[in-house]
Amino acid sequence: MKLDHGLATAIMGVAIAFIQPQIAMPLTAQDVSNIAKDITVVINGASDTKLGSGVIIYRQGKSYSVLTNWHVVGESGNYIIQTRDKSQHQAVPNSITRVPEADLALIQFTSDKVYSTATFGNSDTAKEGTTIFVSGAPEPVQGIKNRTVLVLMGQIVGTNTQPEEGYTLIYNNNTHRGMSGGPVLDENGRLIGIHGRGARDGDGQKVGFNLGIPINLFVASKTASKLKVQISIPQTNLTDTSTNSRPIGRPTVINGSEGVTGSGVVCAGHRCE
Numbered sequence: 001m002k003l004d005h006g007l008a009t010a011i012m013g014v015a016i017a018f019i020q021p022q023i024a025m026p027l028t029a030q031d032v033s034n035i036a037k038d039i040t041v042v043i044n045g046a047s048d049t050k051l052g053s054g055v056i057i058y059r060q061g062k063s064y065s066v067l068t069n070w071h072v073v074g075e076s077g078n079y080i081i082q083t084r085d086k087s088q089h090q091a092v093p094n095s096i097t098r099v100p101e102a103d104l105a106l107i108q109f110t111s112d113k114v115y116s117t118a119t120f121g122n123s124d125t126a127k128e129g130t131t132i133f134v135s136g137a138p139e140p141v142q143g144i145k146n147r148t149v150l151v152l153m154g155q156i157v158g159t160n161t162q163p164e165e166g167y168t169l170i171y172n173n174n175t176h177r178g179m180s181g182g183p184v185l186d187e188n189g190r191l192i193g194i195h196g197r198g199a200r201d202g203d204g205q206k207v208g209f210n211l212g213i214p215i216n217l218f219v220a221s222k223t224a225s226k227l228k229v230q231i232s233i234p235q236t237n238l239t240d241t242s243t244n245s246r247p248i249g250r251p252t253v254i255n256g257s258e259g260v261t262g263s264g265v266v267c268a269g270h271r272c273e
Contacts, residue, residue, distance in 0.1 A: 027189055029133075033151040035189035036135035038116040040149050040182055041066055042082040043107075045075065051147070053136035053182035054081070054107065055191060057118050058227055062110045063092075064117075065227070067218065068181030069196040070098050070105040081109045084149070099223045102166025102213050103196055106223065118183060121190030123214035126169065130156045134173040134195045134212070136182025147178065157209055166213040169193050175210045184212045191215050 027035075043052040043066075052072030058065040066081060073079060079091040095108035126132070132154060137147040154173030169184065175195060184193030193212035200206050218224055 027187060029153060032133050032185055032187065032189045033135075035116075036133055036151045036183060036185055037084050037149050039118045039191075040084070040135040040137070042137040042147050042149065043068060043072055043181065044080045044082070044147075045073065045077060051137075051139050051178045052180045053149075053178065053195075055118050055135075055181075055183035055194070056083075056115055057120075057191070059115070059117050062112060064109050064111065064115060066107050066109070067194060068105055068107060069194065070103050071196070072181045073105050073107050074098070079107060081107070082147075083111075083113075083115055085113070087111070087113065097223055097226075099218060099221050101221045101223075102217050104166070104194060104213060104218055104221075104223075118191040119189065120215060120219065121186045121188065121192040123169070123192040123216045126156055126186065126192050126214070128156055128158060131187050132156055132171055132173065132192070133185045134171070134175055134179065134182060134210075135185065136175065136179025136195060138176035139178035141176075150179075160211060166217050167197050167211040168214050168217075169212040170199075170209055171212065172209050174208075184215075194218070 039056050041054045041056060043054050045051065052068055054066040054068035054072070056064055057067045073091075073096050079096075081089045081091055083089065089109035089111055092108040092110060095106075097106045099105060133151050134154065135149060135151045137149045138144070140147060152173045152175060154171050156169060156171045158170040160168050160170055171184070173195075175198060180196045182195045183191050184195055186192050192215050194215065195210065195212045197212075198206050198210040199208075
C-alpha cells in the first residue's frame with residue numbers, strides 16, 4: 001500500500017517532534033530569586049547586634065540544618081530563625097556547630113512544615129565575570145523598618161589570594177549589614193558560597209565589593225562529613241545544567257564580618273555585615 005506523499009511527510013514530522021531531545025531552559029533572575037527566598041532564613045540573635053542570615057542545607061525528618069557565619073551565631077544565647085513563610089523557630093539549644101576551617105557554623109531548628117533545602121553547586125567553577133546572586137536580610141534602615149530578604153545580583157570580580165577564615169570569593173553585589181551568613185548562588189540557583197564580609201577603607205566606609213566563603217570549603221570539612229547525607233557538587237560550569245556530580249562526605253550524624261585581608265579593613269567585633 002502506498003502512502004500519500006503529504007501524509008507521509010506529516011507522519012515523519014510528528015515522529016521527529018516526538019524524538020527531539022528536550023533542552024533545559026536557563027533560569028531567569030526571577031527564578032533564582034525565588035529559589036533564594038525559599039532557602040534563605042533570617043537569624044535574630046542573643047542581642048540586638050547579633051543579626052544575620054543563613055541558608056537551609058539539610059533536612060532530616062523535622063530537623064533542619066542552617067549554614068551561616070560563625071560570627072553570626074558564635075555568641076551564647078537564644079537564636080530565632082525565621083523562614084520565608086514568616087514562621088519563627090527557636091533554634092535547638094546546643095545545636096550550634098562551628099566549622100573550624102572557616103567563618104562558618106551550623107545551627108538547627110525543628111518544624112512540622114516542609115521547607116526547601118539548597119542544591120549545592122561547584123564553587124571551583126566560579127570564575128571572574130560569573131554572575132551570582134547574594135541573598136540575605138539587611139538590618140532595618142530608614143524606609144525599610146522590617147528585616148526583609150533581598151536577593152542582589154552581581155558578578156565575581158576577583159579572588160582573594162591571602163584569605164582569612166576562608167574568604168576567597170570577591171564580588172560586587174551591593175550587600176548590607178545583616179546579610180552575613182546568606183547564600184551566594186550561581187545562575188542555576190545552586191549554592192556556591194556563604195556571604196559574610198565587605199571591604200572597607202581606612203575610614204570604615206565600604207568600597208563597593210564584598211567577600212564570601214566558597215561552598216567547596218565547607219563540603220570538604222569534617223563538619224560536613226558528619227551530615228547523614230551525601231553532598232554532591234557538579235563538575236560543570238555555571239551555565240551547564242547537566243547532572244554530572246561527584247559525591248562528597250561520609251554518612252554519619254550531625255551533632256546537633258565584613259572585612260578583608262590587609263590594609264583598609266574594618267570589622268568591629270562580630271558585627272561585620
